[in-house]
Amino acid sequence: MIDVTRKLPIGIQTFEDIRTNGYLYVDKTAFVWRIANTGKPYFLSRPRRFGKSLLLSTFESYFLGRKDLFEGLAIEQMEKEWTKHPVFHLDLNAEKYSSVEQLNLMLNNHLNQWEDVYGKDVREETLSSRFLGIIRRANEQSGNSVVVLVDEYDKPLLQALGNDALLEEYCLILKAFYGVLKTADRYLRFVFLTGVTKFSQVSVFSDLNQLNDISMDRAYATACGITREELIANFTPEMETFGKLNDISFDEVTDTLQRNYDGYHFHYDAPGVFNPFSVLNAFYKQEIGSYWFQTGTPTFLVELLKESNYDLRLLLDGIEAPASSFTEYRVNSDNPVPLIYQSGYLTIKDYDRRFRNYFLAFPNEEVKYGFINFLVPFYTPMNNNDQDFYIGKFVDELEDGDAFLTRLQAFFADFPYELNDKTERHYQVVFYLVFKLMGQFTNAEVRSARGRADAVVKTPKYIYVFEFKLNGTAEEALKQIDEKGYLIPYQSDGREVIKIGVEFSAVERNISRWL
Known part of the structure; x- marks a missing residue:
């Protein structure tokens, strides 16, 4: 059983709560001190549920001078003064933004709370002028410079993706509001903004161009998350x-x-x-x-992929992306990779220093199979309740050496009419998804690169080597397996190796025959 004397901070994002109520805490305070004392305006992008809110809460306690909360942590030996500053913590994560009124209401509520403490000037009528006035008065009344922390700055923007008119209105509101942080620079000690994406910096942060983006800095790569x-x-x-x-x-x-x-x-x-x-x-x-x-589904990413007609097979096997693509902050249907990376579904696996090219792939099995399972209903007649049934049956039949291809044929025959006019690429992607999902339960490899079989599946008794031909013959597929030497890596394995040539008819949109 779990040791009940050790409390795990699941869903707890307040540093004070963790420290005063005895929750386990992975000490990140050395990062807090270093960031706070080597610069002023920062931006950090990380996927959701990755500790951004807790990091901001830790900054808040630090700048409020709460030395008592940091006892025994790394920062205790680093900080000597523990000066108390006025802190304005703006959290955009808690609301659902379906209209301009909701965004304005949320910002107005925060301003009202701050004005209750630092007063209000009736001449300040706009959201941005009120925000600037609050910062100035807080500095004057306290005698210390001000700290501004913004959590999930991009939450309204992400919720407006696909609605260009609403997205533009949100951008105008937030551009004016965040622009205050440049105007108020002389009153500010520290500014830190977090979000999932960087895509909207061009429009939203064009007036706040002095932000130091540390999202891909070596020094802060482990400021969120847990190392081994x-x-x-x-x-x-x-x-x-x-x-x-x-x-x-x-x-x-x-x-x-x-x-x-x-x-x-x-x-x-x-x-x-x-x-x-x-x-x-x-x-x-x-x-x-x-x-x-x-905790959240990447619907907007799937819609972006479908809009771009992006070859999903490239994404599933990992993809190269030039370093320049990570400075392209706009949502771009022709290049969805930066947004998919920033959202946490791809991560850096390798880097070519000479050509400054990143190799991006799924970080782990949770993300890989979660993402593929989520994609399946968008590309096939499956619904969420059918997925385990279909994939489980596919695996069972392959392991028994039975009617796997018959089931695959029946699966394609179930495609509704509106899917029947899809391109050949769409059906290639479906093959790909099926084999990738089988990888959860058996050793299945599926490739898109030339020079390798289309799919290889290893079961306790058999190794299957598949070659699919669209508008070609099963005989041609078997011939390619032999001529290209696809069986050679498996000849010393000990299991029975079976080569399978599959014809796929573009006219019928289905497997027509196999050998």
Whole structure:
């Protein structure tokens, strides 16, 4: 059972709450001190549920001079003065923004609360003029410079994706509001904004162009998330309990957690980090689950992919992206990769220093299979309740050496009329998704690169090597398997190797025959 004397801060984003109520805390305060004392206006992009809100709350406690909350932490030895500053913490994460009125109401509510403390000038009528007046009066009344913290600055913008008119209105409101932070520079000690995306900086932050974007800085790559060393140093009792309940060794626990939740890289030469939300939930429930993925679905990303006619197979196998693409802040249907990266569904796996090219791929199995499962209903007649049934049956039949292709043929025959006029690429993507999903339960590889078989599936008894031909013959597919030597890597394996040539008819939109 879980050690009830150790409290896991699942969903708790307030630093004071964690410290005063005895929750476990992975010490990130050295980052807090370094950031706060080496610069002034910052921006940090991280995926949702990655600790951005807790980081901002830690900054808030630090700038409020709450030395008592930092006892025993790294920053205690670094900070000597503990000066109290006026802190304005703007959290845009809690609201749903379906109209301009809701955004204005949220900003107005924050301003009202701050004006209750620092007063109001009747001549200040706009949101931005009121914000500037509050900052100035706070500085004058306290005798200390002001700190502004903005959590999830882009939440309204993300919710308006697909509605260009509403998005433009949100941009105008937030551009004027955030622009105050440049005008008020002489009153400010520190400014820190967080969000999921950077795409809207061109329009929203065009007046706030002095922000130091540390999202891909080596020095701060592990400021959010949990490194492998931090995992073992802080959670060994939970890992030991996890191992006992699941009948695996400590090393196997580490490997299991790493395979499912690790692998996020925010600089090509920095250590990877675990998703903190998923790790804490896995310890609390003492089992592996899709905790992060279930807290939000990437619908806007799927719509962007469909709009762009992007070849999804490239994305599923990993993709190269030039460094310049990460400075393109607009949502671009022709290049959805930066937004997918910033949202946490892809991460940095390698970097070519010579050509300044990143290789991006899924960080771990939670994201990989969560993303693929989410995509399936958008490309097939499956609904969410059907997915496990179909994939499970596919795997069973392959392992038994039975009617896998018959089931695949029946699966394509179920496609509704509106899907029947899709391009050949669409059907290639569906093949790809099916085999990728099988990888959860068996060793399935599916490739898009030339020179390799289209799909290889390894079961306890068999190794299947598939080659698909669109508007070609099954005989041609088998001939290609032989001529290209696709079987050679598996000849010494010991299992029976079966080559399968599959014809796919573009006219019938289905498998027509196989050998």
